Amino acid sequence: MVHRLEPIVVRHTHRLPAPSRPGAPAGQGAVVARQFDAALMSVGFKLSADLLEYLSGLPEATVVDTAARTLGTVRESVGDHVGHNAYFIDFPLNVPDTFEFWTHCIAGALADDASRGSVLAQLRTGVVDLLTLPSYGRYQHSYAELLAAHDELIAAAGDRMTVLHLGGALEEEVTALYLALAGSTTPLGEEGLRDLGVLAGHCVAGPQPETIPVRENRAVVNLARLQAGADLLLDTVTDVLRLACALSDGDVTLAEPTRFRALSRPARRALLAGLDAVVGADPAKLADVSGHREAFKRLGERLHPHEYPRWPRAAEVFAVARGEVAARSLTSRVEELLGAGDVTGAVRLLATAPGMLFRSLDRLLRAGRTPEERDTVVAAVEQAAPQVSGRVLLSVREHLHNRTGEADGRRLFVNRLGRAWVTTDTRPPLPAPERDRLLAALDAETSRRLPDPGHLLIDPDVLDVALPLSGKATTAGLGVLPRGSLTPVDGELLRFFVYWKQTGHSTDFDLSALMLDDSYETLGWLSYTSLSQVEGEHSGDVTDAPDGGSEFINLRLGAVRGSAIVPQVNIFSGEGFEEVEESFFGFMLRDAEQQGRPFEPRTVRMKSDLRGPGRVALPLAFLRGDDGRWHAKWLHLYLKGNPNANRVEGNRMSVATLLRGIVGRDHLTIRHLTELMGERATATTLWDGMSFPAGPVTYIGLERPEGLHPDSVVITPENLRDLIPA
Structure with a gap:
């Protein structure tokens, strides 16, 4: 155990x-x-x-x-559980010019009897495939030999x-x-859900949270309870569907379809009894079926509800899914009213579902043709605010903050899987009076729910960290922060690294870094096609990783042209990020004279798993401020890319467009919540990194320091979700 x-x-x-x-x-x-x-x-x-x-x-x-x-x-x-070998043994020293290196590989192939004929034939066509050269893309030395070639890391403050x-x-x-x-008030990421499943199985007979507000968390807990024979926590038909997905190792978020397995008779009885109880208590909940009609159809094929006549309400769920019984959804009724121009009627109906009212707020305000109609919308939101989760309050607050009409006409979308795209924003700005009134109402309700912090002690570096409104906006790892966070970067050398280990097919990940100017125009890049620039060096291309492969990029921040650095991981060929046995990205910071190996664990500032859709990963970007200081902007984005041969040269425009979109958006940060908390704090202090108050405090920072009073409340990236009020 x-x-x-x-x-x-x-x-x-x-x-x-x-x-x-x-x-x-x-x-x-x-x-x-x-x-x-x-x-x-x-x-x-x-x-x-x-x-x-x-x-x-x-x-x-x-x-x-x-x-x-x-x-x-x-x-x-x-990330120190694997050996990080580099293709160039002296990296970052003695990295050759790209074309000189390619010429050297061709010369080596011509000197090899086994490869000479193939290379000569390619040379006659004028094009040589680098992957056919014996010395290209494969380590020419062992990890032990690399370690011997590097001096020890010099310790630095x-x-x-x-x-x-x-x-x-x-x-x-x-x-x-x-x-x-x-009991988290925000959804967990993939690692969090996996760990919750382990803990739920162990704790099923022990204390339980008063509420489990996030539905996918409830599904994971219900799976453990079902396996232990405990009562299930169900209050919607969708809760039962999520549990069925969990039983089949599927996606409990319902973002991806699940292939349902054949279920045991006890599991089938539990699911059908759960559906029967939910619908029996409130027949109106049959309307929720239409949102996941196909999934319920497939589940019905596994549950065989006709074999269990004692649960007739459960059979109605699948009849609705097949279209045999009508159960009109709230969404369709709202759409009908809005289509008829009846904004007041739509608001009156949505008032029965506060969460949906809040998610429809922007559209309702734009549909309101008169001040009276818009006032009806705002009044309904003010009245419903106490019934809405803190996460929804803050999400809508962030949305409204960005709806001033002062942006550059771009609209950024990021789905739950990290897939992102930008489009032209054709919406008119929201009316200022209603927008300001709503912002005040949301802040007042949020402030009402926040605890009294006592003495509030804040690490200034945490103020621009984005609020963790969803675990999907981050990844598992060390030092990882939510999408949109901005944190200072102090150091002379910035070094990126990527590691991957293929499962069964030859797989080539390519680490690259794009340098952009103030207008997001390309100034240059480092990649396997550009091994060195004035900014730094690339460690060389590794094209096959049966035992794991690593690539590095070393940058001298003082030499970087422009104002943005965008590291990215491109899949050139082989398995995807979710198919390889393991893959992760990170960055290190060093002083110029520290030396050491290409990978030194105590210089690692961030290491995050690469587990997402698409063939191009954008973990974060580095932005230079007006004062010359660098900051990390956390992205956690994935581009669809091409099936093969993705390269930094081919996605420069899409990367620049995405970066412009996310940099132009103001994310709601810890600064916002601490300002609200400060209104009821006995004192608010920005921590100087040295001294502490004598008594207990509420400390919010990037790491828990030693010396705090033992009764202090401590909030760090590991439990930032605790800041989001219920």
């Missing part, structure tokens, strides 16, 4: 559950604990003073076992140091994390 649950706690909380203390002599584990601390520091982590002291009082064997598990967890979180804190007993930490994830 420890080996399965402890890593989840460490990843999500940076707390190490306290190993049991079996009454050993004090100080027996001190030497091993210090060795553990030193090993952690080599990968950019460190034990807190309390944790080091606690481990020192344990038996050596317990500390050794704990250290082995924890080191494995943190090394994987930072700016190296990342993530502190691991002492937690409670394992069962206590697991229960607390389960309650936090299950």
Whole structure:
């Protein structure tokens, strides 16, 4: 159990559950604990003073076992669990000119009896396929040889140091994390849902959250409850559909169709009984079926409702899906009223579904032809605001903030999978009086729900981090922030890295970096077709990764032309991001004289999984401000790309258009919530990185510092979702 649950706690909380203390002599584990601390520091982590002291009082064997598990967890979180070889062994030194390198590969192939004939034939046509050259794209040295070619990393004050804190007993930490994830007010990402499933199975007989507001979280919890024979948490027919998807290892978000498996008789009975109870309690909920008609049809083929006449209401669900029984949806009734120009009637109907009212707000305001009709819309929103989730309040607030009509005419769309596109915004701006009144109402309702923070202590670097309104707007990893966040970047050398390991087919990922000017015009790029520029160097093209492959780009920030750097990962051939065994992207920051290997874990500032649709990944961009300082702008976007041969040269225009769209959008940030919280705080202080108040505080920052009062409330990227009010 420890080996399965402890890593989840460490990843999500940076707390190490306290190993049991079996009454050993004090100080027996001190030497091993210090060795553990030193090993952690080599990968950019460190034990807190309390944790080091606690481990020192344990038996050596317990500390050794704990250290082995924890080191494995943190090394994987930072990407140090694999060997990062580079094609050019001296990288970033001695990277050749691109055409000189290609010529060298051709000369080597001509000197090889096995390849000479093929290369000569290609030369006669005037085109040579680099992938046919024996020395191209395949490591010419081992990882051990690369390590021997590089000096040790020189320690620097700016190296990342993530502190691991002492937690409670394992069962206590697991229960607390389960309650936090299950009761989250915002959807979880892929990793969060997966971990919630493990925790829910373990905690099914223990304490449960008062509510599970996010439907996909509820589906994961219901799966664990079904497998344990516990009562299900169902109040809509869609809850049952999501549970069926979970039973088939499908998509509980319902964004992608699920191929339903043959279900066991107990599972079929549970699902049919659940549907019968939901519809029996409120027949109007049959209207929800139309939104997922095809999925319900396929589910009905697996459940065989005709075999269970004791649940007639369940059979009605599938009759509606087949079109045999009418159950008119609220959406269709609203559309009919709006089509007839009856805005007041549509608002009156939508008032019975506050969430839908809020999601229809922009359209209703534009449809209002008179001040009286628009006033009806605003009044309905003001009245319904207390019944809407905090996430919807803040999402609509962000939307309204960007509807001034002052943008450059572009409209950015990003779906739940990270697929993005930009189109011309043809909507007229919203009327200013109604917009201002709505903003004030949303802020007032949000402020009412926020807790009293007491003394509010804020790390200034966290203020421009976007609110985590959805776990789909980020990815799993270390130091990853929600889409739209802006964070400072301090260092002389910026180094990107990508790692992938193919599953069964030869796969070629290409790391590239695009440099843009103030007008988003291309100034240059680094890629396998452009190995060196004035800004930096590319580590060389790896075209096959049966044992894993890594590529790097090294940039001297002081030499970068223009005002934007956009790293990207292009799939040239082979498996996609969701098909490879493993793939991740990240960046490091170093001082100019630090040297070290191409990959040094304690210089890693961010490492994120690459698991999304499309063939081009855009994890983040780097923007230079008017003061010359660089900031990271978090994107988490995927472009569809081409089936094969994606290159930075081919997607320059689409990348620039997307970047312009997301940079031009104002995301709702932590600054907004802290300003609202500050109105009821006893004091608000921007942390100077040194001293702390004597008493407990509500601390909001990028990392939990040592020295806070033990009764403090701490908000960091690991639990930013706790800021979103219920």
